[in-house]
Amino acid sequence: MPVKTYREAINEALHQAMREDSTVIVLGEEVSGGAGCDGSRDAYGGVMGVTKGLLPAYGEARVIDTPITESAIIGAAAGAAQTGLRPVAELMFMDFFGVCFDQIYNQAAKFHYMFGGKAQCPMVIRCTTGAGWRAGAQHSQNLTQMVTMVPGLKVVCPTNAYDAKGLMLQAIKDNDCVIFVEDKILYDTSCEVPDEMYTLPFGEAKFYREGSDLTIVAISNPMHKVLAVADKLAAEGITCDVIDPRTTSPLDEEAILESVEMTGRLVVVDEMTPRCGIASDISSIVAEKAFRSLRAPIRKVTAAHSPVPFAPNLEDAWMPQESDIESAIRDVLEYV
């Protein structure tokens, strides 16, 4: 099977969805780049290159560069979604929720319910997340919890290229507003990705590893740190269920609960600040629904409770690292 990067996989999904369905459009800042300029068009294809090639293939009517105007971008996507299109809007960085959040949580998320099921809002909001780029406090945040908490939104956070393609194709097909969270750190990672179109269902966790000593749930990029630790532990004979929910809303509670019922021990890892994050959420679900099976405290491994600092050493200290994950795991395993 061909090997593709996370970037290529999402790009391919967008290409295929646009080819198949003429109501799919892409809009956002720099989604092609070069609008109004003297040089070449499609100069960026998205600042991360994810939408590269869409403009030449589908034209300006369907690949729409916008001014810097996030509220209008998301609002326009929501309005278009209600009136016959399937927009894929891009927010360059998830950190920019703040300049358009009303259109996300008060508008797009609520239309279907608030209007008694008579409106549909089939749209995707792509946004990048994640620290590690030394991009500072306003371009490094993982705010997945801010959308996960909103009823009406679905939230997807793929951790590999294969999942990214299948989940993107599902997101575009889906009739609700889907927030598609791309971890910038993952764009150049690759794995086998079929050329054909395929979808992956929402709300179905993926087991990266299976084991019996511990359950580890991780969201976005930290999953890869978890895997490194899990493999190290495996060499010591400690085996873990390593679960990637893939979508935080809907959440595959069942997979997590079943695993904890077997292992009795849970560590949850994300790269959000610690208060009210996904780690808290999953922990609380397990503390409510699988309490009887729990044999140790549930440990959360998250980023620190501070804005993301610029200095590389501080940013590294801010992010959850393999050593943090490992020591949390060992604590939980050793608990009697």
Place this chain on the structure above:
Amino acid sequence: MPVKTYREAINEALHQAMREDSTVIVLGEEVSGGAGCDGSRDAYGGVMGVTKGLLPAYGEARVIDTPITESAIIGAAAGAAQTGLRPVAELMFMDFFGVCFDQIYNQAAKFHYMFGGKAQCPMVIRCTTGAGWRAGAQHSQNLTQMVTMVPGLKVVCPTNAYDAKGLMLQAIKDNDCVIFVEDKILYDTSCEVPDEMYTLPFGEAKFYREGSDLTIVAISNPMHKVLAVADKLAAEGITCDVIDPRTTSPLDEEAILESVEMTGRLVVVDEMTPRCGIASDISSIVAEKAFRSLRAPIRKVTAAHSPVPFAPNLEDAWMPQESDIESAIRDVLEYV
């Protein structure tokens, strides 16, 4: 001691703070009302009447009616806070975070840290919250978790008039950006409130009731439903610690943990949607730090995972009610 309503208590705190410190200003939509009109000024004194009388007392330079422009209101407050004033900005409804959230979580919350401690942002954002008014999906939300999760913000949610006054005076004195969450349902509730100025510290929980069978933590208006249930149970000989954190950030973890260490059982109640809320957050903290003491699953009693519906019966079903709280408590108590 004189009895005052929650509305009067906050109003008095604002009056006293403005009288004492000429750098305190109030700004927002309709904080006095009547700007540019032919009729009387201070016509509203805030749509809830909380800022009534400030304009006549302190004048237009310090009690500033604004256009409908939340990003500019919060941004202006943040800029003023950095340059010598202590603004108290009003967001009429917490639901409006979406039209100004960048100025809250990316700007005001981060200045102090991001600029190496060299900026300070001593401001208060007052906002109303809470369902029950049949105001529909965009005017009824409790989004306290959205600000609690943000490092750099402090979040206050008083449940009675006495606390409201003391916490407001502390909030205005505080050198950080404080989100002051007023539950609309509480404005007409009253209790004894001293005439003098006093402050209550942040991060110090209040015990509404003390007991040994169960710990109940509740945020905002649901506290009053909890108290009704707790009193009913007390009549049956069941006694509970009923804890009001009063500030969700900083959170008085210690009080909660100590209580759970004693009771071994916890129910957390809020009026937020269930995912990534304060109930999840507190539950996860206890599941991590007081696991050994836990003798039953931690139950969360929250609103439903949907937008707030308009119809009264649906809204009532959406909100956590006494019966929900009672049955969660009984489940937890009965768990063996």
Place this chain on the structure above:
Amino acid sequence: MSTDTNTLLKPKSTEQVLDSEQFLKAYRSMRTIRAFEDRISEQFMKGNIPGFLHLYSGQEAVAAGLCLLLNDDDYVISTHRGHGHCIAKGADVVAMMKEIMAKQGGLCDGKGGSMHIADFDKGMLGANAIVGGGPPIIVGAALSAKTLGTDRVGVAFGGDGSSNQGTTFEAMNLAVVLKLPAIFLFENNGYGEGTHARYAVGSKDIASRAQGFGMPAYQVDGTDLFAVYETCREAVAHCRAGKGPVTIEATVPRFKGHFEGDPQAYRGEKEVETLMKEQDCLVMARARAVKEKLVKAKDLDRIDQEVAELIDEATQAALAAPAPEDSELLKNVYSSDY
């Protein structure tokens, strides 16, 4: 129409261009709105309506005049003050009343209420309780029209107050950049709650501010149905011809409080009384149409009568209808089930 952005536009003529059939349609629409608002005000006082009401009384000529020019598949998006737009766009008054009373059979199954009333079959994309929430969304509806090659237009109603919200400006700029068939119709009733537009709109002039964004902008007396119609006719034609967005600022009186129950201490003495006497669009439209022999007074009387009956019927039906089942709570959070 000139697209010279340095001149505020007036419609080419405000001579009578409405024919009698159209006039009757508009009159019926205006009368229905007025009667509807009066009735729900009364029902609100009786405690039969939960929540908040913002009535459209006094502004009827704007919604009615514009919507004469729209088809069912054109789009409008509204504000917290949305009943008039909804009725003018053709929504079923019975289903509206049920919605506002939170009953089964309501336009939004009782989940929306007055501030979120919508009728997607009539292209009415919803009242919106966030000031400035609508304009970005109508840009999307106009984008659909352009992308799908229909000749539909999208209209965002907004108030003077909403004209100060950043989302509104962003929507205007994006509509210009993408040359979309969008109309930004600002009903300047002088007030955003209890704050006057002469205070809150820094430029004092919404149309010219909009014009600065690079689109043609009209100012029109919103109490004059004939003028509204002619202005909107030009604006709609401009949009349908693919020439991009247009702004219209219509000055109107607000007969009622910001919300039902508003004591309105901020208004001048006798202000409302005078407005109701001198600026009632229904009275003026009727007088002119009869005087110019466009229609007969008795035809209008008949409409008044029919409307009164309709409103009675709607009220009875809504009062009699059951509340939604509790089990509806978690229905329609998502389109697809998980």
Place this chain on the structure above:
Amino acid sequence: MSTDTNTLLKPKSTEQVLDSEQFLKAYRSMRTIRAFEDRISEQFMKGNIPGFLHLYSGQEAVAAGLCLLLNDDDYVISTHRGHGHCIAKGADVVAMMKEIMAKQGGLCDGKGGSMHIADFDKGMLGANAIVGGGPPIIVGAALSAKTLGTDRVGVAFGGDGSSNQGTTFEAMNLAVVLKLPAIFLFENNGYGEGTHARYAVGSKDIASRAQGFGMPAYQVDGTDLFAVYETCREAVAHCRAGKGPVTIEATVPRFKGHFEGDPQAYRGEKEVETLMKEQDCLVMARARAVKEKLVKAKDLDRIDQEVAELIDEATQAALAAPAPEDSELLKNVYSSDY
């Protein structure tokens, strides 16, 4: 100055009004900016600077010309492209270099970096990595000035791209409503990342759009230090006199990519080359000042020399400085401890 909002303003004269001392100050500031940006570009390529850099090269006359008119206690707020504003406002270049290299002794203790560089002692309220983040905040600084009765002014720098953001418009309206001493200075360098202003600014014209908000607005050639100075002189005087806000649109070339490393495929062939040859504000300022005998060439040469030394020194100091202690991570999340 006329406040007629229907006419875009030009400064009354662009005759030489800078005296030689001021010119030397501005020249030093411009040269420092240019040399600073060149040096960090080089250091970035060497891997000594983490994160992202957006260089100000080509736009120096704007920051330098404006800041000549400001005192340390006046306020500016900047954008992601903030080094020039920071230097012109008087920040210590050594501490800047340390900040950008994420070192101890940096202006923000290494927590901010290029995109969040600030110097509160100099009234520089920070670079801001959110496009449109600054204007609302400067409204607050101007509000402080008005409320506290100082004669300070606040300047929000912004790009052409930022002029499309709703927050910017809200800030302009609020500044007009409250009549605040705020200047909105848009540096139109033609580009928002890889999108041209002629596409993204629907009105094609930032100044006249701002003017629609009801404030005087200037357009100025931002490569001409003399013109910038004169324009800003009028604008600052207007603000200090309590007459409310002003907008200035300054057209400037962007010599570098949007960010360091930007391949710039969207730019025309030889575009940058031509701009650097024909629109270099430093070259032009120097030529005119020498020709008009305002200063001597050798004085300028000496400044160039001194600046080069300063930049060397800053680079050495920054390279040598240690990274922040890891223990700093949780310091300054809050002003007070709990």
